[in-house]
Amino acid sequence: MSVLCVILCEGCRHSFPVIGLLLVVCICLFLQTIGPKEGWQVYSSAQDADGRCICTVVAPEQSLCSRDAKSRQLRQLLEKVQNMSQSIEVLNLRTQRDFQYVMKMENQMKGLRTKFRQIEDDRKSIIARNFQELKDKMDELKPLIPVLEQYKMDAALISQFKEEIRNLSAVLTGIQEELGAYDYDELYQRVLRLDSRLRNCMGKLTCGKLMKITGPSTIKTSGTRFGAWMTDPLASTRNNRVWYMDSYTNSKIVREYKTMEDFVTGVVSRTYSLPFKWEGTNHIVYNGSLYYNKYQSNIIVKYNFETGSVLAQRALEFAGFHNMYPYTWGGYSDIDVMADELGMWVVYATNQNAGNVVISQIDPDTLQVLKTWTTEYSKRNAGESFMICGTLYITNSHLSGAKVYYAYSTKTSTYEYIDIPFHNQYFHISMLDYNARERALYAWNNGHQVIFNVTLFHVIKTDDDS
Secondary structure, eight states: EEEEEEEEEOTTTOOOEEETTTTTTTOOOTTTTTTTTTSSEEEEEETTTTTOEEEEEOOOOOGGGSSHHHHHHHHHHHHHHHHHHHHHHHHHHHHHHHHHHHHHHHHHHHHHHHHHHHHHHHHHHHHHHHHHHHHHHHHHHHTTTHHHHHHHHHHHHHHHHHHHHHHHHHHHHHHHHHHHGGOOHHHHHHHHHHHHHHHHHHHSSOOOOOEEEEEEEEEEOOOOSSEEEOOOOTOTTTOOOOOESSBBBBBEEEEESSEEEEEETOOOOOEEEEESSSSSOOOOTTTTTEEEETTTTSSEEEEEEEEEEEEEEEOOTBOOSSSSSSBBBBBTTTEEEETTTTTEEEEBBBTTTTEEEEEEEOOOTTTTTTEEEEEEEEGOOOOOOOEETTTEEEEEEESSOOEEEEEETTTTEOOOOOOOEEETSSSOOOEEEEEETEEEEEESSSSHHHEEEEEEEEEEEEEEEH
C-alpha cells in the first residue's frame, strides 16, 4: 500500500513540534476558535520514520494565553473570589469593632443586674433614688438592638459567602482537572524537549518545491549599496557566526561576528584579510570556509577561516567574468557560488551557451566540476538566483516588482516559468542566497541586510509491503 502525504513546510527558525496522528492530521488547542495571533498555529507537518505525524507549530507568547476562553473564565472566577475575600475582610473588621461595643454593653448589663438586685432588696428606699440612674442605663443599651440585628444579617451573609466559595472551589477544581494536561509551562517544557527531535525529523524530509516567499525581516542597516552577508549552513545549531563583506569589488576585508546579536550591535569578533580581492557579491561560507570569485578572473577560491589560508582555487572553464555576463544590476556578478541541501553549486554563463545560464555542481574540497546543466535563460536577464533542493530559481529583476520567474530542476533537467512574488522592500537587491540550515533567503537590499522566509511543498511517499 502506498501512502502519499502532501505538506507545506515554512522556513521558520522558531517553530516547535507537537506529535499528532497519521495521515497528517494535526490537532492543536483551540485552533478553530482563535485568531492567528491568539493560539497555537500549525506551520507545517510531516511523517517521521515510524509513521507518526509531526506538526510544526508556532507557540503563542505566554501573555497571549490569557486570551484563551478557559483561561479567561479562570481569571474571572479568581477575580470573583478575590472580591469576596475583600468583602469578608471588611465584614471581619466590622465584626471586631462591634464585638468591642458588645463587650462594653455586657459590662453595663452586669451593672444593671446589680442595680436590679439592690432594688429588689429595698424597693421603697432605693427606687426613687435609682430610677433615674436605671433609665439612663437603659438609654445606653438601646443602640445594642440594631447591632444585634446586624449580627443576624452578617451571619446570613457569611453563610452565603461560604456557600459561594464552596461552589467556586468545585468549578475551579473541575477546570483545573480539565486543563491540567495543557498547562502553558508544561507545554513549553515539552516543546523544548521535542525541539531536537524536530531538527532530526526535518533532516529526514525529502526536498521541497518553492511555493512562497514571505518577509523580509530587516536585521541591520549598514554598508554600501552592494555587499554580502551570510551564515554557515553546515555549522552546528550552537554556532551562529555571521560573516560580512561590504562592496562588490576592490576589497579583501571580511568581518566575523560571533552571533546574530553581535552582528546587529556591531561587535566584531575577528577581521580577516583575504590573500586576493573578490569580485561580485555571490560568496558563501560552507563548512568553515569562504568560497568566492577571485578579482578579474573566473577562478573560485576556497579560504579557510581557521587556518587563515587558501585550501584550493580553480578556474571555471569558459565562464564569463568581470561584467561579461552579470546579473541585471551588474557589479561583476558573473559567477555565483551557492549551496543547498544537496551540496555546492556555481551559476554562470559562457559564450558556448550563448550567454545563457549554466549550472555546475562542484566538489567543495577540490572545486572540481562534478556535473553541468545548460539552460536557455539569459544570464543578463536574471536579477538574482538561488538553489533549493537541486532546483535553480531565477528572479526577473533586482528592482521593485521583482519575482521568482524561472525554475530549472537538475533532477529532471527540465524548466518551468513560475510566478512567485516577493517584497523588494528597499528597491535594489544585490545579493540573494538560500541557507539550507535556516530554510531562509539572505539578501543585501540597498544597504540593508534582510532575511526572507520560504514555504516549501513536500511530497513524501512510503511503501507498505504488507
